[in-house]
Amino acid sequence: MRMYDIIDCKKRGLALTKEEIDFVVQGYTKGDIPDYQVSALLMAIYFQGMSLEETAYLTMAMASSGDQIDLSPIQGIKVDKHSTGGVGDKTTIVLAPLVAAAGAKVAKMSGRGLGHTGGTIDKLESFEGFKVELTEEQFFDNVNAHHIAVVGQSGDLAPADKKLYALRDVTATVDNMSLIASSIMSKKIASGADAICLDVKCGTGAFMKKLEDAKALGKAMVDIGNHVGRQTMAVVSDMNQPLGYAVGNALEVMEAINTLRGKGPEDLTLLTITLASHMLMLAGLAKDVEAAKNQIQDLLSTGAAIDKLKEWIKLQGGDERAVDDFSYLPQAPYHRDFCLNQIGYVEAINAEAVGKAALVLGAGRETKESSIDLAVGIVIHKKIGDKINVDEPVATIYYNNEQKYNLATSILEKAYKISDQQIEKPDLIYDIIH
Missing domain, CATH: 3.90.1170.30 (Pyrimidine nucleoside phosphorylase-like, C-terminal domain)
Structure with missing residues (x-):
């Protein structure tokens, strides 16, 4: 198999096989294929596009290029949520305990932020003592017994994606829908969840500025996830203004806590209920979306969601007193x-x-x-x-x-x-x- 032939094939608009895509991803990750040849292939992909099958092959090849998290020790369907990022997006801190309180298994790995504010992991460190690293046994035990654990990304997930993205960044090939979708989904699939709920942001504070592009990205990611056997759906939401009112780590944590008490901003509450209801559907815990929404509303009104937040914070070593007294933040x-x-x-x-x-x-x-x-x-x-x-x-x-x-x-x-x-x-x- 020759890289020249693969480049020529895609240049002429022909589909690449799984074996050809695996050859490229493995060879480039190991350093056997030079930048200039992969750059040529990326540009050919940019202009000729990729089919769903090709995009799925690329996604799985990148997911398989490094560590893959095995969540099989956790019983039941493991659900995950991914946001394409925005300003004031503290949804995970509201969503994770809310969905866990409803009985879904939330086994999540989150990153640190690079940009406007910290990521979910940084925000959680607003709780003094919160451990963002757990042993594998602690992680599995917490999810099995309490339905929730959120930790920092560990190991080497999808190293091929990191290397390919760096090359796309300097060759003007970032904004191709197949390449964007496979980049995001490779990391989600390597993280091991059975079902994935995507929050695709659209607007001035999002990666996707235009609605048609956000919808296209959402559809591409949903198609990939379902094609490779992961139940996947997407919500396309507005990011033409910050989500909620707070922008900043501890400030966003306070707003997330208020939302779990049923006193949060209207937009954050609506988005959380929408995402949570679909996560319950993916987990097989509700017969339809309306039933799921009613279940979520009950958890917010009865205080069960805020109790689960306290339980989660304490489980991971954090000071849960901050949930009731913001002076501890x-x-x-x-x-x-x-x-x-x-x-x-x-x-x-x-x-x-x-x-x-x-x-x-x-x-x-x-x-x-x-x-x-x-x-x-x-x-x-x-x-x-x-x-x-x-x-x-x-x-x-x-x-x-x-x-x-x-x-x-x-x-x-x-x-x-x-x-x-x-x-x-x-x-x-x-x-x-x-």
């Missing part, structure tokens, strides 16, 4: 209201700009080596469609440094667009793909 030394000195209605919020403002405060990482301040961030008070008056705060900034505060405010000033006409609030859920 990291606190920023300073906070100040931010005003626009305008009258009107919020027409648009650049979610990415809000994320960048949180980043400069120290809530996120610019590089993998950057440290995170878990206490800092932004709580916005006015979202799209809301009316504002002069001197009425649109946000509160939590900070530890005056210079960082000034930089964050200069970014926030450009994030809001105000209209003198009343603005309709946007939809949150755009589509559900099975």
Whole structure:
């Protein structure tokens, strides 16, 4: 088998076989195939595309290139949720205990954030003592006995994807739907879950800015998952403004706790209930979506969800007192209201700009080596469609440094667009793909 022939085949628009794709992925991961030949193949794929079968072959080849997590010691269907990322996305902290309280098995590996704020693992470290690393035995025991464990990614999951993505990044071949979908799904499949619920974000604060692209990505990932034997569905949701109000690690944890108490923001609550109900369906714990939603609502209203959160935090060594008393969470030394000195209605919020403002405060990482301040961030008070008056705060900034505060405010000033006409609030859920 020759790399030249594989490149020529795809250049002419022909389908690659499983054996050819395995040959490329294995050879490139080992260093036997040079960058320039894989670059040529990526460009051919970019222009000629890949079929569902080819995309599934690529996904499984990348998933098989490193460690694959065996979750078979955990009884029942293991469900996982993956978000394509956004600003203020603290959904996992609400969703995991809620779904676990309903009886589903949540065995999840999450990453640290690189960008606006920390990832789920960083946010969970807002609970003092929370262990993001468990032994395999502890992980399995927690899920079997208590239905929940969330840990940092361990081992070497899908190393071929890391290497291929780095090459795509410098060869202008990132934005190909098959390559994006296979990249995301290879890591999810290597993580071992039986069923996968995808939250595909769309808007100014998301990777996919256009709705048609977000829907296409959702469909591509659902097709891959189902094609390789994992029950998969996707929710396409809005990210043209931050999710909820809080942007920043400990601030988002507080908002997640309030949501589990039934007192969270309307959008975060709706998205959580939507995702949770479909996860229960995937786990075989509800006959239909309406029954699942009723079950989720009961867990929120009875306090069972907040009890499961406390149980989870304690199981992984964290101080569960923070669930009832936010003073046990990291606190920023300073906070100040931010005003626009305008009258009107919020027409648009650049979610990415809000994320960048949180980043400069120290809530996120610019590089993998950057440290995170878990206490800092932004709580916005006015979202799209809301009316504002002069001197009425649109946000509160939590900070530890005056210079960082000034930089964050200069970014926030450009994030809001105000209209003198009343603005309709946007939809949150755009589509559900099975």
